[in-house]
Amino acid sequence: MPELGVVQSFTVTFIVRRFNPETDQEPYWQDFDVDMYSTDRVLDGLHKIKWEQDGSLSFRRSCAHGICGSDAMRINGRNRLACKTLIKDLDISKPVYVEAIKGLPLEKDLIVDMEPFFAAYREVQPFLQSTSTPDKENIQSPEQRARFDDTTKCILCAACTTSCPVFWTDGQYFGPAAIVAAHRFIFDSRDEAAQVRLDILNSKEGVWRCRTTFNCTEACPRGIEITKAISEVKQATISGVRR
């Protein structure tokens, strides 16, 4: 009988896709056995590998609590935040596969170059634009605020954009995250540049490349209904913005 108060630990096998640009021609898979508890997360497993087994393993993480969006990675073939994926939710009778998100240039191990992702984000002008300087409070009703509430939750982790098959094959596509950012301001009653953003997204590489595969919605760690937001932007380019 196990001693009371002792939490059961077990061995989890991680198979991590490694790549060192200075020595490797191609990425390769490497496995690590890690002693873990069911309350641990995948990020804890990566920490244990880096701190106890192989200090050269590289990955991004900052807050480690699902807010900063640094540690998006492909875990068992699905884009997830390592800090929000609990070991108890994975089938640990099989190895846990961890690799970098796809569609962005691989830099090292689990780290990709995020610049193309941020470039698309900047292009949709993700900031409030208002021509007049109001002399009193710019009032917005709870209903008007609720209109774009879902898309304010984005943490720019790139899990959605790098789960999109159109983005994988065509890096020119704006991608779900940029459209979510545009949606957040297009449907904001205080913003005055909705038409500018709609014109940007009404281009060959804009919203019309979306094939509604729902990969982005499935991948979003914040639960944003991304495909719905993209469809609302499509709708707005056809029949105008209804805030």
Place this chain on the structure above:
Amino acid sequence: MKFFRFDRLAWIFMRVSGFLLIGLIFTHLIVNLMQDGGVKAIDFAFVAGKLANPFWQWFDVTLLWLALIHGSNGMRVVIDDYVYRTGVKRFLLVSLVISTTTLIVLGTLVIFTLDPCPVGSPADLLPSFCPAG
């Protein structure tokens, strides 16, 4: 003007034509394959009879145009999504436009100009319902 952007128009067209095609295709299938003796009733005379009626001429020509443009636009999207090399992409897109245009032109010609009993043809080549046959 951005309003007439090709990708936007194509997207709207796919939805509108898809909706219309459901009605057109099922009407086509029911009339041809189920009514009045079903599939066994289809022969040259059945087709010639249908294409002599202006209603079915316009019905068939609408079905033909919508189905071919809808299908080839879908094919264009697949090529756009999966073919990366510019040369191959251009070749496939040009082939697609040529084949679609040829099918539309030939189909439209057949629907509006079909004469089941051309004057001056040898009697043994004409169907039995022709006056000369």
